Amino acid sequence: MAYWLFKSEPEGWSWDDQVARGEAGEEWDGVRNYQARNVMRQMKVGDLGFFYHSQSDKAVVGIVEVIAEAHPDSTSDDDRWECVDIRAVRPFTRPVTLEQIKADPRFADMALVKNTRLSVQPVDEAAWRAICEMGDTAP
DNA sequence: GCCAACGTTGGC
DNA sequence: GCCAACGTTGGC
Numbered sequence: 001m002a003y004w005l006f007k008s009e010p011e012g013w014s015w016d017d018q019v020a021r022g023e024a025g026e027e028w029d030g031v032r033n034y035q036a037r038n039v040m041r042q043m044k045v046g047d048l049g050f051f052y053h054s055q056s057d058k059a060v061v062g063i064v065e066v067i068a069e070a071h072p073d074s075t076s077d078d079d080r081w082e083c084v085d086i087r088a089v090r091p092f093t094r095p096v097t098l099e100q101i102k103a104d105p106r107f108a109d110m111a112l113v114k115n116t117r118l119s120v121q122p123v124d125e126a127a128w129r130a131i132c133e134m135g136d137t138a139p
Numbered sequence: 140g141c142c143a144a145c146g147t148t149g150g151c
Numbered sequence: 152g153c154c155a156a157c158g159t160t161g162g163c
Contacts, residue, residue, distance in 0.1 A: 033159095054160080115144095115145090116145095117144070119160080
């Protein structure tokens with residue numbers, strides 16, 4: 001079991017939109033970056049991820065589950081681009097903000113802090129547990 | 140809204 | 152295969 005983080009601009013695709021898809025979930029489409037695609041290729045069904053709102057919110061707001069492994073992105077004609085499908089699992093009781101994450105030295109190596117532009121990234125288990133704890137949310 | 144960081148494209 | 156120009160992301 002591995003852990004990940006998915007970034008989205010809430011103005012474009014928000015946690016509420018994700019929740020509205022229910023069990024059926026949704027393609028995490030639109031990624032046009034090799035690094036992010038390569039991260040998605042490593043995902044397995046059942047892996048969990050943080051759903052992070054960028055821009056206006058800048059906070060981890062929910063937990064999602066991978067429900068389909070990488071497959072061609074239906075929004076692209078270019079077969080280089082792939083995506084996984086995810087569904088909402090549960091919201092964060094208290095969202096954990098980027099500010100909190102940046103203030104905590106345990107997270108100094110996270111891509112969220114070090115490589116702000118990477119939209120899909122791995123999260124190690126220690127960080128996963130610590131951030132869930134900060135958000136009062138079951139891991 | 141600005142701009143720094145960084146990824147991608149294309150000319151050579 | 153290098154690198155300048157350009158585009159995009161995302162924090163501030």
